[in-house]
Amino acid sequence: MRRSKRILIYKLCCMVFAAVLLFLPQRGLPYSELRVLATVLGIDGGENGVSVSAQLAIPLAQGSDGQASTVAQATGGSLAEALENLEIGLGRRINYGHLSTVAIGTDTPLADMKMFVGCLMSSGKIGPGAYLVYCPESSASDFISQAQQMGESSDAELSGFISYSKSGNHVSTTTAIKFLQGLNSVSHAAFLPCVQLEDDNGEESKKSKGTGSASDENGKASNEQSGTGKKESGGQSGGQNEDQKGGNGGESGGQNSGGGTQKKKLVAADAVAVMGGDAQTAVVLDTLTTRGIVWQDPTSDFGLVELRNVQIDGQEYPSLPARMTGKSVKKLVRVENGENVFTYKIKVKLRLDDAQKFGNPLSYDKVKDTLEKEYESMIESNLLRTVAASKEANIDFLRLRDTFHKYCKKGFESFELSSVVVKVDAKVKILT
Numbered sequence: 001m002r003r004s005k006r007i008l009i010y011k012l013c014c015m016v017f018a019a020v021l022l023f024l025p026q027r028g029l030p031y032s033e034l035r036v037l038a039t040v041l042g043i044d045g046g047e048n049g050v051s052v053s054a055q056l057a058i059p060l061a062q063g064s065d066g067q068a069s070t071v072a073q074a075t076g077g078s079l080a081e082a083l084e085n086l087e088i089g090l091g092r093r094i095n096y097g098h099l100s101t102v103a104i105g106t107d108t109p110l111a112d113m114k115m116f117v118g119c120l121m122s123s124g125k126i127g128p129g130a131y132l133v134y135c136p137e138s139s140a141s142d143f144i145s146q147a148q149q150m151g152e153s154s155d156a157e158l159s160g161f162i163s164y165s166k167s168g169n170h171v172s173t174t175t176a177i178k179f180l181q182g183l184n185s186v187s188h189a190a191f192l193p194c195v196q197l198e199d200d201n202g203e204e205s206k207k208s209k210g211t212g213s214a215s216d217e218n219g220k221a222s223n224e225q226s227g228t229g230k231k232e233s234g235g236q237s238g239g240q241n242e243d244q245k246g247g248n249g250g251e252s253g254g255q256n257s258g259g260g261t262q263k264k265k266l267v268a269a270d271a272v273a274v275m276g277g278d279a280q281t282a283v284v285l286d287t288l289t290t291r292g293i294v295w296q297d298p299t300s301d302f303g304l305v306e307l308r309n310v311q312i313d314g315q316e317y318p319s320l321p322a323r324m325t326g327k328s329v330k331k332l333v334r335v336e337n338g339e340n341v342f343t344y345k346i347k348v349k350l351r352l353d354d355a356q357k358f359g360n361p362l363s364y365d366k367v368k369d370t371l372e373k374e375y376e377s378m379i380e381s382n383l384l385r386t387v388a389a390s391k392e393a394n395i396d397f398l399r400l401r402d403t404f405h406k407y408c409k410k411g412f413e414s415f416e417l418s419s420v421v422v423k424v425d426a427k428v429k430i431l432t
Helices: 003-023 079-090 110-122 140-148 154-168 176-184 287-295 361-393 400-407 409-413
Strands: 035-044 050-059 067-076 093-095 101-105 131-135 189-199 223-226 229-232 264-276 303-312 315-336 339-352 421-430
Touching: 035 140, 050 079, 050 140, 067 079, 067 140, 079 093, 079 110, 101 110, 101 140, 110 176, 110 264, 131 140, 131 176, 140 189, 176 189, 176 264, 264 287, 287 361, 303 361, 315 361, 315 400, 315 409, 339 361, 339 400, 361 421, 400 409
Parallel strands: 035 093, 035 101, 101 131, 131 189, 339 421
Antiparallel strands: 035 050, 050 067, 189 264, 223 229, 303 315, 315 339
16 A cells, blocks of 8 residues: 555544544543632641631532532641641642632731731732731631621622722731731831621610711710720721631532521721730730721721711711822921920811701801811821820830831930820811
8 A cells, every 4th residue: 555545544544533522422531620719818826836717619510500618627837737737638739829818817926927928928828918916805816717607708898808908998908918017127116907806686786887087175085895805986987798608617519508507798908916025925906096096097097987966167077977089197206405306297188078057058168167177186186096005005106216217317216115205287178
């Protein structure tokens, strides 16, 4: 048989084989479940090692609807060992590319917090923009497990809440890089926003629900009872998201399996935990003291600001809410008469939610100046309260020392947190 004929036969065979494959029944490739996605990670440290708890999204095989949501937990002598044990227990590799939020549990030492965040960043499991939160009422594992039991997808809820707080609300948020920068600065201090869960039984919450400030004409704020004790409300308010999740030890939860569990809601961002100085564990500030941190943060320039129980032109108003439309913050430092003087210059633009409370436009113009002074007094009161708390705890979480180090070397050389004089020059403009 000639060579050309053999080649022709070979081509014909290939064409027949291709035709057979073409007309075979269509079947999908077997689905591989070798990887799962981690969206929220909880870490607890201490003398007994490290405990991790991960909110996981498990892609399902073709033909199913959606993804299974579950919580997995593991322990180890170090963070790396705990994360490895987490994968061993699951029998799958975990993809951390979608990890947007890391929760750190109560009583975790500061040295461990710093090490955990540094390890996660250096290993590439989180990026510098990942959000950090603190659980003041429980361990991070308990927080994530209880949240999972609420019966809805938890990963989008928690990360979505923090993302909204950063861009659309007047509350404090902290990223991984911001946290490490604070601890490694000359102030050696940082803060984390607090998150916790509470029962949603249809009754009024014991915790202040981001209702904003309560200030009388002397700049004093009213008190509200919180879930952990008395908390003061003032300054600005934060929104709230409901977050529903499920799970308990090992690998738990399943696909949105929250049947019969107590409905809960996520309460967050109205208080922060500060760390640094001589304190080895976090110190949780009350709500009103947290307001001062937010006022001096130039990136927080949108959200609700509210006065309560104020007298304007002889008439008492129980609530005067306004929307912030812009804010600028300047920090000036100098040495004056042998004292270190730190000055905040804060400019805020507000728009009243209900200007009709003052009747006709002429009446509103008469009280506009008084209103602006009330808001300015509130800002000053909030921020000075925060400075006093910083001095009392001896934790420079406002990073005053950093500013002197950058802009006033003479003041930095003689800097003492307890003796620095802080002034607040607040200017509020109400838009009409």
